[in-house]
Amino acid sequence: MTRYRYAMPRKARPAPVWAGMALLCGLVAAPAGALTLEFPGPATPAATQRANGASYPLPTARWEKSGLPTKLIEGTVERTAWHVDAPKLSSLDLMKPLRAQIINAGFQPVFECETEGCGGFDFRFATEVMAEPDMHVDLGDFRFLSAQRQGAAGIEAIGLLVSRSASKGFVQITRAVADDGPPMFAATNKVGTGLAPASGDTVTLATSNRPPLLPSKNSGVARLVTGGAVVLEGLDFGTGSTELTEGRYDSLAALARWLTENPDKTVALVGHTDASGGLDANITISKRRAASVRARLIQAYGIPAAQIEAQGVGYLSPIDSNLTEEGRQKNRRVEAILTSTQ
Template sequence: MAELAHEEDESATFYSLPVSPWLGTGAEMLTAEGALSRTVWQVMDFDGNSAQLMAPLRAQIEAQGYAPVFACDSTLCGGFDFRFAMDVTPEPAMHVDLGDFSYFVGRMETAEGDAFLALLTSRGGARGYIHLVRISPADMAPVSVAVSTRSPDAEEIADLGESLDRLGAATLTDLSFSTGSATLSDGDYPSLTELAAYLVEHPSTRVVLVGHTDAEGSLEGNIALSRARAEAVRTYLIERFGVSAGQMAAEGVGYLAPRANNASDEGRQQNRRVEVVVTSTR
């Protein structure tokens, strides 16, 4: 089931849209002027990914006359840096998983002038998130987008290397961190063995290790903790497996990208994790 989580309108404004990947110091921006409409939907009981949300919505938008200007996924966009180049409705209405989002900008020529539309899809926990912005001449009819609530029949990808090759991201699901700690618990971690082998086998691949926390404590403290967790994994891969330090960066987003409900011990444990995002293969 899809629920409208946010809706706003402005009669006349300027709005900037990223229309290129992250280019090191910024993204190329397109500034549009006109009436702004912004809506956010949350799709309940969603077990797919952002691309599966994006595909049918983009098809509907293009069928209404919008030509593609720019499109990318979390890897091709530039991940962490690109996400924060976008003006996005904040939590809790809209949630963006830094390892799984899709982005599309379209333009439609009208007698009154150009209309622009930006669509962002992501997921978090058991929900899908859809963020739609339109900047257009004020007298245009509203955009119609039908949101499917059917869970896509996605193929499960169990192999970490295959996930990195096909999706550009993977979750290190077997790591164990205690609440408030950046120290990996004692034990062997098959996911790190797999990741190390993949990186050694693909020496030109660069990745970002993105740390996550549960929701206990302040956001500032959790961002620092999540970055420390990612750095702990990076150090483990360097010292234990000899992975090149230059292949890996470490970042943290605190509790802003949960996979599960923080109200339970099980959910908090799932949220204390590290994800891998491919940033370059050259």
């Protein structure tokens, strides 16, 4: 098998679009710390993220109901996604040569798995994955490897995730190098109670858990009556998550007002996905997102649980083409459907 390799020379010049590259070197000061990987096919870098003073929860075992076991590496974190032009290669074909090179570089495997052995879609959504279209994960065909070695500055860890589509392979490599010394402080996103400001100080309390203000009646929720369904616009589940993020959602506020004003009416919240991945997994994801929206309506607005249900149909009811990213984004949605017949 021909492998493709690219290492940046001392005088940098543009990389050919087909090439691999010296992956994530520069995270450690010593030249020996550089890591160069060769791909099993023509590879194009899609996106790179780098942060100092960051942290990476390195997966150390399969996902269980209690969550994903991880080891936190704090320091410098760099993540790169690659597209590999190798339509005939399986996810195993993509993983094997990269895994061998990582081990040959002195890394010791911590955990490795394939799809269901990882924990299926739960693992995918519990670990950190770059957004589409930079990184694509087929929920029925992906592989993961975590490995670490002792470096001059501390523990150096790698998380390698591979998957594929019908036309190409996808590789995401996360590399983290631990810094010396503890962080200066830590904080959580929990709202504190019983905290009084010092004399002369001003404190602004967090409001993320408060229900947003209700908008005017001039909203698209009227289509529940005229058309039987309405797309809940602007919902944000975060990258790779099925939980609705905190924030003000006018579409939810409008729906909550309508349900409050019409207590005899019932609706179904129906989640939809694009066509990436298998049907069963997408149905589960879409139902979980609908359930998250239902929980927000119940908890934040006091809507009776009997008035709303949550369902998911995966990719079975698209409203746009799945052949474009714009179309796939439109297909990923939650709709409110009127289920009352009188």
